Amino acid sequence: MLRFLLHRVLVAILLVWLVASATFFAVHLAPGDVASLYLDPRVPASQIERVRTLYGLDRPLPVQYLSWLGSVARADFGVSPSHQQPVLEVLRDHAGPTLVLGAAAWLLSIVAGLAAALGVAALQERLRARAAQRSATEGERSDGQRRARRLLSAARTLRRSLRAGALIVYSLPSFWIGLMAILLFGSRLGWLPISGMSDDASRDLGWAGRTVDLAEHLVLPAIILALPIAAYIAQVVHSALEEELRGDAVRAARARGHGDGRVLLHALMSSSGAALQIAGLWLRVLLGGAVVVEYVFGWPGLGRITAAAIQARDVPLVAATALVAAFAVVLGTLAADLAHALIDPRVREQIWSLRPTSETTAARSS
């Protein structure tokens, strides 16, 4: 386990360095620099030179690169032109709401994804069991066989509709479905607040009132953000469950006389590792989706300031959020790998396959 841990941490450090370098080169290879982006072209050349010197843009690229790595290590991302404030302060001020939203969406997607996978698998099991019973008891009669076949095809339809449902969810643009949710639940039905994180009126309320107010504001964005991740988890865990239910462990459990519920629970425990294997994928979906969802719902978090920074062409801030998002994905993947190794000893053996193999098939750009 220690070797596994050490190896994964080293890989994560390497990735953090590569991510920081990739961001640096993206920013510096682009045409135009800070000086030409923010200064009026009529500003005299000597002034532009002074700004370039101020930002250190006149130094050779390798020197700039090293000093950039140094400042990233000190979490110093420079000054945001649109906020007129150090980038780190801007990020720190807006991290809270994003953490709240992200955590809510994360919990929601796990619960919904596992529930969908388990529900479909349980129904399928029941249909299959009934089909087996039919063909055993009424097998001689021709309509007995037919009924058994019909039950089996119903089980297959169930499986296909889970796949189709997931596909539809991936195909929904989150900004659009967010707007439609605002329109329906916020303004037509008037059930939920449509924007922001709290009402002004809630300031006078007590602790409980403020929590309820926050929860009301959280419902729609959290659901919209969780939708695609729940679909991923449902699909991956469902396939793992199906395989598990055909396996020897389940047959042994049944032979020992365990009931359906217990068997399913066991199968779920051993197949939920599949959800951890795609942790990197759903973290990317979560963070990418947060930009759009926070923008649509006016959620005062990192995603919304990123969207605003884009419109203000605030390069240091956008670069810093991209960097922080990538760091979060690296760390999250590391944590998920470790958790997976803790629950599944088989994982600890595969030190040299740097990534779980199943992510190759599940890998989709997010």
Place this chain on the structure above:
Amino acid sequence: MLRRALPFGVLSLLLLAPLVYDRESVRPIDPAASALRPPLSTVTLLRLDTGDAEADGDRTLVVDELSRQGDGWSFLRRGETGTLSAEDLRDRRQRTYWLGTDRVGRDVLALLLHGARTSIAIGLLSAAVALLVGSAVGGLSGAGPRWADALLMRLLDALLAFPQLVLVLLLAVLFRPSPLAVVLIVGLTSWMGIARMVRAEVLQLRRSAFVLAARALGATHLRVVLRHLLPNTLGPALIAATLLVGDAILVESALSFLGLGSGGEAPTWGRLVAEGRGDLVRAWWISAFPGLAITGTVLLVHRCGSRIASWLDIADPHLRG
């Protein structure tokens, strides 16, 4: 057979749509009276005779009702009545706004059909870029020297750590967006899955008998890679690229929605959703239909990908898991 070809037919029709629904139909007519019409509303267009052939376009009235009144006509326009003498009216025709109009009176259906080509073309082209880069990197990684493999795979892991949308946004801020830039940006941020798949495929094929046979016949390494290994990975890579077409359409629409779209005058679907945002409560149709178009197109692309997969007899990644 016809049913199987249907998704391809619809997709190519959408690509050709701007030819049928020409630029004329996107242009607003009489904005004051045609703005924010709900879906399925029918109006009458009156062309007035001004004696000036040049100014005809400006002299078209959009009216709700038209009736004979003695020698001339009386009409109802946005709740106000007016009259018109018979000789002033050159001709009249009915027009139905099937999906309503936006705040400057443009036909939403015409805008949608106009934007179809941009969305689909950007999706197809950026998937092609991803296929090209992914095959090159995957081939180099799988068949090249070990150090190149290690280097490329770590680089790929680093790129995969960024959420695609965030990376795309960063690049779109750095490079002024034009249609070509959007294609390159989306393509260059989505090739990682293909590269990984091509690499795995090449590593497996390297050990196969036909590669050994080619080697024995004296084929150079380069020739083995280009003529034997890469062509054999093309099928699965192509199918994986069809998945990317849908993703690219979604990323492009998010980009346009956030105001970093391909620019130009072509109205993209993402921008239409963003434009309708201000009138969401008054005029839901402006945002609702472009979003439906995006979803429908992405599903259609997936359908096509599934079809191609079944023709090539490759396991279908569109029904993942």
